[in-house]
Amino acid sequence: MLLTQAVYFSTPRNPRGGDLGDILAISRRNNAALGVTGALVLDDIFYFQLLEGPRNVLSHVIGTIQQDTRHLNFTLALFRDIEARAFTDWTMAGMRFLPGSGGLTGGRDPLALSGRDLHDLICRAMTRDDLRKDAEPVM
Secondary structure (H helix, E strand, O other): OOEEEEEEEEEEOOOOOOOHHHHHHHHHHHHHHHOOEEEEEEOOOOEEEEEEEEHHHHHHHHHHHHHOOOEEEEEEEEEEEEOOOOOOOOOOEEEEEOOOOOOOOOOOOHHHOOHHHHHHHHHHHHHOOOOHHHEEEOO
């Protein structure tokens, strides 16, 4: 099966991340049924999300997120075919960076980073304990 990977970032409607728990709960339920995996990261300014799944399904999911009023200034940074998933076991992992930590990008503007750079930052944040000192998992 051909798999696709997408990375986007957006500005949360609620800057304190009040929607994060709801987004994760709905994503986990829907993604399990759709065969989508990934991770959602919130920092002081942005949501960052990496999604993986069948191309047609992922295209639909991305379209739904673009229309979701909890996401402002949606920017698709990466959309590519892949041979294997980065997150095989997570219908949707969640992480929130602590205020003042510099967040996922270390304070850099995500528009100045490539989609591949954002992909790598999300993967590192979800798997490296040394980065988790500035973040907390969201269940």
